Amino acid sequence: MNLQAIRYFLMVSTTGSFQATARHYQVPASSVSRFVAALEKELGQQLLYRNTRAVRLTESGEQFYLQVRDAIDLLDQAAEGLVHRDADINGLVRINAPETLGRLHIACIVNALQTRYPELIVELTLTDAYIDPVQEGADITIRVSPLLDSGLIGKVIGSLRHVVAASPAYLAAHGRPKTPQDLLEHRCLVYKGQLGAQRWYYRSEATEPFNTLNVSGPLRSNNAEALLAAGAAGRGIVLFPTWVYRPEAFKQGELVPLLEEWEFAASPDSTYIQMLSPENRLRSRKVREVSAFIIEAIGTPPYWDVMGDVMGDVMGDVMGDVMGDGAS
Incomplete structure (x- = not known):
C-alpha cells in the first residue's frame, strides 16, 4: 500500500479539495487524483464522493480515515525525530499573516528565522482576508481578531493596545x-x-x-x-x-x-494577535520550532508595546538576541 497515496487521501479528506492538497504537497492535482484512485482500486472501496462543488468521504472513507490518520502521523513523527534529531530544521513551512503586520514585523522576524535556519524554506503569504489554514495548507496562521473557537490550536501572542x-x-x-x-x-x-x-x-x-x-x-x-x-x-x-x-x-x-x-x-470586543495551526501540523518539530521562534522574537509583552525612546532599541535588541543565539 502506497504511503504517499494515503497521505494524499488524508489531506483531501481534511481539506475537501484535491487542489488544496496539491498546493500543500507542491504536486499537480492530477497526481493527487491518480494516487487516490489507485488507493481506492487497491482497497476495492470508494473512499471519496467527488463532484464539481466539493469532495466528501464515503462511509468506507470515514472508517478508513479514522483508522489510518493517527498511524500515519505517528510514522511521520518517528521518521522526523530520527532524521532530524541532531540537525537543524529544514524544508518548507507556510506562514500566513495580515498585510500590515506582516510587512512591518513578521517579514523581519522571518529574515532572522532564516539566518538561524539557513536550510529552511518559508512561504510567507500576507492577506487581510481570513483564510482557512486547512484548506490553504498553512502551517502557521497569525490573526488579529477576537478569540474564536476555530477548531485550530492557538496561542495568544498579545492583546492590542x-x-x-x-x-x-x-x-x-x-x-x-x-x-x-x-x-x-x-x-x-x-x-x-x-x-x-x-x-x-x-x-x-x-x-x-x-x-x-x-x-x-x-x-x-x-x-x-x-x-x-x-x-x-x-x-x-x-x-x-x-x-x-x-x-x-x-x-x-x-x-x-x-x-x-x-x-x-477600533472594536468594542477584545482583540488579540493569535498564532494558529491545525492540530496535525503542530506534531511537526519544524512547525513547533518556527512557532516558538516567532513568539520569542515578539516577546511578552510584544516589543512594539514599549513606546517612546526605547522602542527602537527594544526591537533591535530582540532581533539581535535571536540572531545571536543562532550564531553561537
Whole structure:
C-alpha cells in the first residue's frame, strides 16, 4: 500500500479539495487524483464522493480515515525525530499573516528565522482576508481578531493596545483634544476595510464598556501606512494599534500621542494577535520550532508595546538576541 497515496487521501479528506492538497504537497492535482484512485482500486472501496462543488468521504472513507490518520502521523513523527534529531530544521513551512503586520514585523522576524535556519524554506503569504489554514495548507496562521473557537490550536501572542496620535503641525493649527468627545470636532483619518469605515471606541476604566465615537475627516483608506503618512503630514488624527506605528515617528516628533489617560480601541470586543495551526501540523518539530521562534522574537509583552525612546532599541535588541543565539 502506497504511503504517499494515503497521505494524499488524508489531506483531501481534511481539506475537501484535491487542489488544496496539491498546493500543500507542491504536486499537480492530477497526481493527487491518480494516487487516490489507485488507493481506492487497491482497497476495492470508494473512499471519496467527488463532484464539481466539493469532495466528501464515503462511509468506507470515514472508517478508513479514522483508522489510518493517527498511524500515519505517528510514522511521520518517528521518521522526523530520527532524521532530524541532531540537525537543524529544514524544508518548507507556510506562514500566513495580515498585510500590515506582516510587512512591518513578521517579514523581519522571518529574515532572522532564516539566518538561524539557513536550510529552511518559508512561504510567507500576507492577506487581510481570513483564510482557512486547512484548506490553504498553512502551517502557521497569525490573526488579529477576537478569540474564536476555530477548531485550530492557538496561542495568544498579545492583546492590542491602541494609540491616538497627531502631528505637531496639526495640533498647532487645530488645537489638542482634551477629551475623547473632542475628537468629534476634529479631522480624523479613518481606516476603511472590508467591514466599512472603522468606528473608534474609548473608556476610562478597563472594567467599563466602551463608548462609541463616529469620527470623520478628510481621508479614508484601507491602507494603514497611507493614513499614517497623512497624519504625519498634518492632515488629521489617527488611531492605530501600537504595532502599526514606526518608533521613529514618536522619537523624532513626527507624531504625538494624545488622550493617553483613556483606553482606545477600533472594536468594542477584545482583540488579540493569535498564532494558529491545525492540530496535525503542530506534531511537526519544524512547525513547533518556527512557532516558538516567532513568539520569542515578539516577546511578552510584544516589543512594539514599549513606546517612546526605547522602542527602537527594544526591537533591535530582540532581533539581535535571536540572531545571536543562532550564531553561537
